[in-house]
Amino acid sequence: MKTSKTLITSTRNPHIIEARGLRLRKKRDQLGKAYVEGINSTLAAIESGAAIEHLIVCPNLLKSEPVKQLLRNSTLLVLEVTEEVFRSLSKRDGPQGIAAVVRQIWSELESINTGKKDSLWIALDSAADEGNIGSIIRTSEAVSAAGVILVGNTADPYSPLAIKASTGALFYQDLIRCSWDQLVEWARKHAVRIVGTSGSSTIDYRNIDRSAETLVVMGSERAGLSEIQQQQCDLVVSIPMNGKVDSLNVSSAATLLLYELSSS
C-alpha cells in the first residue's frame, strides 16, 4: 500500500476539493473522473481493474478487517483522511470510511465486438433517473449482456447514485455514449436486431425469437420511444398491462426484456 505521507486534515485539500466536486456532473464530464464510495462499490472498482487514481480512506471509520487487509496488500495510492474530512465528502448516513477517485472508462461503438449470435446490448435514450440507470447496468451484468449504451441526453452512469444502484456492476460493463442516429447506423451495419417496446404493440415480449444478436432500446421514463424511433426498430414488443397503469418503471421493463432475451 502506498499511503500519502501525511493524514489529510483539511477539507480544503486539493484532492478533497476535487473529490467533492465530482458530485457534480459538470465536474465529472470536465475531468473525466468519478467519485466512488462505500465498501461494495470501491471493492468492485478495485477487483474489476478500474482506473483508480487514489483511494480515500478514513481509518477511524473503516471497520471492515478484510478490507483493511486488502488495502495493506494493495499497491494503490491511499490518501488517509480524518473523520471530518471524510464526512465532508460523504452524503451517507453511516459512511464506511472508504472511497475512490476513478477515471471514467468509455468504449467506442465501433470497437464493440459483434458477430456472436446471442450477444445482447441495452441502450437507454433520455433516461433521466440515475437510480434506474444504475439498476439497469446491474441487470445487464447479471444477464452477461455485452454493454450498456447511453443515448443522447441520458443521465450520467458515473453519478454517485448510479454507481451505488449498479452495486459496482458499472465497472464490469462496457459503457458507450452515442447519438440515436449513430446507434441505428451501427446496428444496421452489423446486422444487429433493434428491439423496442411500446404499449401499443400487439407482440408480447415473451414471444421474441432469441437467436439473433439483439439491441434492446428503451426510451425515457416519461415518454418512452418516439414514433420515429419505433419505426426504426426491427421489432416492437409490448409488456402486457392488466391494471390501471399503462407502463412499468423503465428499469423493471428493461429487466423483463433482458431476462427474456438472455434465457436459454
Place this chain on the structure above:
Amino acid sequence: MKTSKTLITSTRNPHIIEARGLRLRKKRDQLGKAYVEGINSTLAAIESGAAIEHLIVCPNLLKSEPVKQLLRNSTLLVLEVTEEVFRSLSKRDGPQGIAAVVRQIWSELESINTGKKDSLWIALDSAADEGNIGSIIRTSEAVSAAGVILVGNTADPYSPLAIKASTGALFYQDLIRCSWDQLVEWARKHAVRIVGTSGSSTIDYRNIDRSAETLVVMGSERAGLSEIQQQQCDLVVSIPMNGKVDSLNVSSAATLLLYELSSS
C-alpha cells in the same frame, strides 16, 4: 367545484403547514394522511376514489386545460393558493400546480379475499427504498396482483417519493401492513403458497408452477430473506445470475417473479 372562499397567500396557513408536515413519515403516521403531488398522481387519486380531504391548486402554475375542466366539474374541496405557497410545499423543479391531501387507506390481512386459484400477492419485508416500493406497487397493479403487503419496518408507501414512483398505482392496490409471523400464519390458514427468492436455490424462477394462489415474499435490499424466512417458504427460487453481481435490484427481482407468476 367547492373552492375555499379566499386564496391562501400565507405559507403559515394551517392547511399548508399540515401538507408540508406530511413530507415526514412521523406526521403521516400520526395523522394517517399523505400529500400527493403532480397531475398524474393527483388524477389517479381522484379517479380511484381515494379519500381526498382537499385538493391544493395554484391557478398560476396549473396549465393543463383538461385538468382545469375536471376540477370545474368536481365536487372536491379545492384550496387555491399563490405560487409562493405552492412552491413552499413542492420539492419539484417544475411544479404542476396541483396536489392533494388524502387519508391513507389500509386493508386488513383478514379481509383479503382468498380462494381464487390464481391470486397473487407480493410482500416486502424491511424494504428501505421508497422508490423501489412505489415501483413494485406499480408492477403489482400492472399484473393485477391482489395486493401489496408491507412487513415489519418496511418504508412508507405513502411517502411522496413512493407515491410518485407508483405513478398512482398505490391508489388502486390493496395495501396491508403486518408482521412476518402474522403473514405466515395468514398464508398457512388460507393455504396460500409462499414463494421466496435466494441466490443459493437451485430452482429457476421460470420453473414455478403457476396454478396456486401465491404470495411472493421479498427481503430487504441489503440482506434478502433470512434463513428462517426461507425455511418458512413453501418454495424458494433463484433468478439466474451470470455476471459479477449476485443479486438484482429488489424491484427488478419482484417484477420478474410477478410477471412469471401472472403470465398465462
